[in-house]
Amino acid sequence: MMESPTELLAQARARYTQSQLAEQLNVSDRTVARWEKGESPMPTMVAPALREILNLHIPASAGDFTFIDLFAGIGGIRKGFEAHGGRCVFTSEWNSWAQKTYLANFPDDNEESHTFVGDIQPFPAEEVPDHDVLLGGFPCQPFSIAGVSKKNALGRAHGFEDATQGTLFFDVARIINQKRPAAFMLENVKNLRSHDKGKTFAVIMETLQEELGYEVHTRVIDGIYFTPQHRERIIIVGFRKPTDFSWEDLELPPVGPKLDTILHRTDGTEPFLEWDGDRFFDHDNLEVQPKYTLTPKLWAYLQAYAAKHKAAGNGFGFGLVHPSGTSRTLSARYYKDGSEILVAQGAGRPRRLTPRECARLMGFDDSFRIPVSDTQAYKQFGNSVVTPVMSEVARIMTPHVAKIIAPVSPQSLSA
Template sequence: MKFIDLFAGIGGFRLAFESLGCECVFASEWDKFSQQTYQDNFGDIPAGDIQKIESKDIPKHDILTAGFPCQPFSIAGVSKHNSLGNKHGFKHSTQGTLFFEIVRILKDKSPQAFLLENVKNLLSHDKGKTFSVIESTLREELGYHLYYQVIDASLLLPQHRKRIFLVGFKEPIKFNFPIINPININIEDILESDVEDKYTLTDHLWQYLQNYAQKHKEKGNGFGFGLVDLKGKSRTLSARYYKDGSEILIPQIGKNPRRLTPRECARLQGFPDEFKIIVSDTRAYKQFGNSVAVPIVKEIAKEMIKSLSNKIFLEIKPSTIKQLELPLVF
């Protein structure tokens, strides 16, 4: 099956779908550093800003994939925009409108199926109004049969990362999200054995983070650094990890904790060790923080391909297939 990779980032969707024998016929990513990583690993440069690409220039495909920009809908993104007095969600002047680029392409190219990924907060943003617009647009305006589910990547990876996945089919065919059997993988399983000293926090930064956490603790807030249990799961890796690494810190005996290395971030997202990391650490942290959890996407892709291949039609049009949430593993 042929698929396109929109808002491609560094190719997490592509890794998952190509590992199942699918062929990527088009990719789009506006960030030049992500384009560089994508080219280093897949051999071709994604087209640029999707807003400047006409539908006629996109090849025919069976499946559209997209992890469309989530910052306007994420908890952190909403808080940031509120603090700056900016609009968020669909009112955001640029990022929030990019969902409608997906709508444009779905309308013009009419692929058999799509897979979209976003933050869990998309469901509750603006008291559910944002998701209501998305749902009605995909179902009623475009005529897709929609399924959606929130999945925590901790089922297959050593980090808690709740994301909503939306799967749509042009025909009323049966689809089930995968029943994922959790695997026993912890932070210590993805750590490198020999790590440079530059990843260890300076005394100044470590003291600052401790003081910051204490200040918020006294105020009854939950803000603070995340010193991980090596035999457990980490917090969610974010694109801001490059700033101080505070959400995921690795304890060290006899010295200050350290950040994850870029390779460890890649492993935390399920990227294979063969995946090339050519860019700077700062760029790599942003890229992996913005990426998808590859093994989770692969499990969903398997079920999509199975549904498209078997085409077992539903007896009743699924006008209200509700979202489910897999049991979380802690």
Template sequence: MKQSNKQINLKLDEHLYNKLKEFAKDEGKSIQYVLTESLVAMMAKNQKPENRKGKFTFIDLFAGIGGMRIAFNRQGGVCVFSSEWDKYAQKTYFDNFDVLPQGDITKIDANEVPDHDILVAGFPCQPFSIAGVSKKNSLGRATGFQDKTQGTLFFDVCRILEAKRPKAFLLENVKNLKSHDHGNTWRVIQESLNQLDYEIFPQIIDGQGFVPQHRERIFIVGFDRKRYGNFYDFQFDLEDQKPKKKPVLRDILETEVDEKYTLSDKLWSYLQNYAAKHKAKGNGFGYGMPDFDGVTRTLSARYYKDGSEILINQGAGKNPRRLTPRECARLQGYPDDFKITVSDTRAYKQFGNSVVVPLVTAIAGKIIEKVEELDKKAEGGENSNGTHKL
């Protein structure tokens, strides 16, 4: 259910109004948005987290609508900082957590980020520029991870890791991160994290088993070598974390659905013709209509366009329909009390860009277990290879 908007009257003197108007124009935003953003930021700044005595602290970078936050909260963590540039995602985040994430991460001073135990980031995959070190040296420019990742948002993760040195981190990205740019992107990521002295453990994991959706993503877990050394292993081992009964499509469907989600005759005809054309060519392109006792294809941010990757069969004589935003939320493992306060189009984009919450919750649990194990050894004066510190 969407929240209704309330209207207030606000009187400003002419000088202040003109300043506000000028500021909004420079920011490329409406006056209403600037005022709302300012009020939310002021309230969020003065609001204290409900539980400061959590098992650990974490920060939520490229936070989206908070899927990673929910996961780490469930494992006893307290989020002490969040960042997300998209204003619609910021709204959803605030409406659910009463915290307004800071904006553009490239403008955030790493030293002003609070100390934390774990860094969490679903960073975007952007092209990485890999120029020869010798050439950079001749130009008097920086080398190492800062040079190789300059201009990408992954660099912002690196500079926060360097400045704050959390015990561990979890990074999430698309499955093909390793093959992006012929493997160069992955090589730079590995080199960068290695130069920062973090031991990394990557794994591609499918979300099905936690939710009724085939969704493969790469998860990169890292631990601080300066603190723990590197004579240890980390295993995801998530099978025992999955529900005993495998989730299927019918589990997430609503009982009553508005007719507006049913495809029009024109769109349904187009999708059928499109699928038939590509099938004739031997291609696998086309719409997806999963079995009610099966799993869906991967929900994408483009779902709002036609819903073609996941259509729901409504029986003979009726066109199929899209998933509702609430069903998309369930497909990603969000609880039903998660508030959806944006338009359907925005909601589809947000859930399509999000993570499988129960899967990340399980990974978070494994990370915490390993951190506690390594902390115990460190406190006992023992390195991770079993030898005692001098």
């Protein structure tokens, strides 16, 4: 039985982007989009052209793919995927301070080849550029389970819009639904699995697998393998087509680095960074700037607070760290008192990490610029990702992405 033009278009879109098809069919991207939505009929001549395109078998390249960066923060996920051949074509980040840091480190985003938007919620999915991989560290929000359960009880169908509307995950889902990327990678806190008694994660998985039809793999990865910080995050990877993807391909070092690898060095070997100057470290006196040492009042308060909770039989208190050890998870509230990671200074009062040390703790190298205040920097690094983790995930994803996207050049299609 001969396939219909609609079926042929669906097959072609599973292999190629809207732009690639539009160019070969000599129509606009919007025309292809209208055909997909059924808003306008396809001319008779389109069917044989699509069959010709589908008969081409062109190998994919493992080091050439495009991606979009949603809920981008300061670009930690992006850095990991750029390290393995990815090119960012679209970014969304609503926080103006995070935007400042992001654009200071990715200045090419002001060029026409890249789109940068603030809030993704009002942005039309059809205007998001075609891309091979969708990336996003979306915030966790409760979903309206009641509405879904009611529809199930009534025997009425529901889709991801009903299950996820009003949450930021909905924006991830609607873009995947519209653009059908070859793959996606989503990152969130480990507790996403237990959030709202597991209901949130259940809706996410049902949406990605059942509603959107992707092959999905999840894994909790601790950043301790790559930086001296315990930071467990859930990684959700999905592919548009079946793959032999396996988390067993991850290469996790048997022993991770210690804090001395990220702390300012007082032996004269601390590099002088033009963009930092002496903001964090006094290069003349070879010492961390005094403002990062806790005041006597704050140190007394934290010790009393810890003693109070120890007497009550719980473990609340500050986290004192040494160069030979590792740290707790850096949080966005670090700017308040720094209590979760306090660097010991002999018999004296401990100090906070400097923003540069926080950047290193998250895996950002010293070329990463910090153009915002310390308060904003602490929030940004506390909300970011461990970039080497993202790089390792990108490494094991890209071969499978390459097999799916099978890049096509205009020359080869017109030959």
